[in-house]
Amino acid sequence: MVTRGFHKRACAVVLVNKVKNPIKLAREMLVRGDEDGSDGHDLSGGGAQGHCCLGGETVEKLAKNWGLEMVEESYFWTRKRWDEHKRGLHELKDEKTFFQSSEWDGQAYLPQGTVGCVALDQYGTMTVATSTGGLTNKLSGRIGDTPTIGAGFWAEEWNHLSPEKRTRQPQDLSSQIPAALNEFANGLRNIVGDCIPNLSGYHNLSSFHELGLGKVDSISSIRAVAMSGTGNGDSFLRLAAARTAGAIVRFSPDRSLASAVNQMAGSGGELERSAGDRWGKTGEGEGGIIGIELADGKGKIIFDFNCGGMFRCWVDDDGKEKVMVFKDEY
Numbered sequence: 001m002v003t004r005g006f007h008k009r010a011c012a013v014v015l016v017n018k019v020k021n022p023i024k025l026a027r028e029m030l031v032r033g034d035e036d037g038s039d040g041h042d043l044s045g046g047g048a049q050g051h052c053c054l055g056g057e058t059v060e061k062l063a064k065n066w067g068l069e070m071v072e073e074s075y076f077w078t079r080k081r082w083d084e085h086k087r088g089l090h091e092l093k094d095e096k097t098f099f100q101s102s103e104w105d106g107q108a109y110l111p112q113g114t115v116g117c118v119a120l121d122q123y124g125t126m127t128v129a130t131s132t133g134g135l136t137n138k139l140s141g142r143i144g145d146t147p148t149i150g151a152g153f154w155a156e157e158w159n160h161l162s163p164e165k166r167t168r169q170p171q172d173l174s175s176q177i178p179a180a181l182n183e184f185a186n187g188l189r190n191i192v193g194d195c196i197p198n199l200s201g202y203h204n205l206s207s208f209h210e211l212g213l214g215k216v217d218s219i220s221s222i223r224a225v226a227m228s229g230t231g232n233g234d235s236f237l238r239l240a241a242a243r244t245a246g247a248i249v250r251f252s253p254d255r256s257l258a259s260a261v262n263q264m265a266g267s268g269g270e271l272e273r274s275a276g277d278r279w280g281k282t283g284e285g286e287g288g289i290i291g292i293e294l295a296d297g298k299g300k301i302i303f304d305f306n307c308g309g310m311f312r313c314w315v316d317d318d319g320k321e322k323v324m325v326f327k328d329e330y
Contacts, residue, residue, distance in 0.1 A: 001149065002127040003157040003224050007033045010155075011048075012147035014055035017076070020069040023131040025059065026147075028066050052149065076133075088136045114146060116153070116228030118292050120299040124219035126226040126292060128155045135233060144233030150243030151236045157224035157294070158250055224294040225249055225257050231287015231307065235271050239264070245289065257293035258302040265289045266304045 001010035011029035016022050029048045048054055048062055064070055114132040130153045132146040145152035227242045236242070241264055248260035264270050265288050275285030288305025290312055301314050309325040316322055 001129075001153055001155045001226070002030065002125065003155050003226065004125055006030055008050075008052055010052055010149045010153075012053040012149060013059050014053065014143050014147045015141075016055065016060055016063070017073050018060050018070050019063045020071045020075065023129055025063045025066075025068055027129070028063075028068065029054070032066075053147065055143075081133075085137060114230040116230060116290060118155075118226045118228055118290060120226070120292050120294060124157075124222055124224065124294060124297075126155050126157065126224050126294060128153045128226045128228050130228045130230075132230075145229060145236035145241070146233065148237060150240045152229045152233065152242060153227065154242035154246050155224070155226035156246055156250070157222050159221050160223045160253065219294075220297040222294065223249075225291060227257075227261070227289050227291035229265070229287060229289045230310065231265075231271070231305070232284050235274050235285045236287060239270055239274055241265070241271065241287075242289065244270070245291075249293070256295075256302075257291055257300070258304070261289045261291060261302055261304045265306055267306050269304075269306060272306050 003009075008030055011026045013019070013022050013025050013029070016025070019025050029052075032048065048059070054062070060070075113134070113136075114130065116128070116130040118126070118128045120126050130146050132144070134144060134146075135142065138144075225246045227245060229236050229242055245257070245260040245264045248263065249255050249257050262269065271285045271287055272279055273285070275282075278284045286307040288303065288307065288310040290303045290310075291301075293300045293302060301316070303310065303312055305327075309327075311323075311325050313321070313323040
């Protein structure tokens with residue numbers, strides 16, 4: 001999902017088992033826009049028409065025709081994941097022990113498999129991408145929050161200045177972006193290149209005018225948010241968690257994204273309360289959100305979660321690379 005520059009703004013794919021990198025397929029749908037084939041139904045080179053979410057054989061046919069790498073289902077099988085699947089089936093028989101363990105045990109930990117990335121470029125454009133293999137031992141056909149626009153991810157921008165204060169000259173933020181950010185991004189791309197799409201295809205601010213999608217104000221007049229969530233997807237779905245956090249900021253000008261994410265995903269927040277008396281028993285309501293807020297021409301990284309930990313990495317204002325799992329600094 002991107003804050004500007006593309007007609008669809010958001011795209012998602014679900015129920016695919018032969019596309020090597022589903023996140024690249026979602027990006028392709030976004031970049032191609034709503035172009036159709038010559039007869040409006042041809043899947044050979046169009047942009048999936050005006051649809052924002054497709055799944056199954058239809059979207060896999062598009063992926064093949066667009067030249068994305070296809071693999072056999074056996075490609076996704078690994079002994080490690082298979083063992084986790086079997087261990088999960090065994091341990092879930094005793095949910096009280098599994099979910100209420102007082103100690104975090106690396107041997108008992110079952111990874112969720114969700115990867116999310118939020119980015120802000122020098123022109124003030126923000127984008128978010130999230131990919132997952134789904135909930136461990138879920139029912140066949142279940143679709144979670146990760147590919148659901150507004151639940152597991154969200155990005156939007158708006159102009160928060162009065163018309164008389166607006167300018168039309170875009171501001172370049174390159175001088176405010178630490179040099180280490182590019183080095184870190186390149187290193188991260190090499191490590192998880194199959195999970196994070198190449199964002200070079202996104203149009204910058206000047207291209208936005210060429211697309212005829214509207215006027216763009218100075219970055220200092222733009223406020224924007226972008227978020228990616230992970231955790232119990234059904235809880236995120238019921239609350240439209242990412243979009244709700246964004247709406248809190250947009251329609252309450254005195255609120256920051258950090259406070260909105262805390263209200264949604266922090267300890268005692270909406271996600272936790274949504275679980276009711278099931279909190280701490282089934283994993284329901286657990287999760288966290290990462291994001292970036294753009295205000296007054298500057299980006300701020302935020303995150304919060306209500307569970308034992310959330311793997312995350314970023315570059316701080318001093319250009320220092322940071323990686324954390326728990327809430328306390330270490």
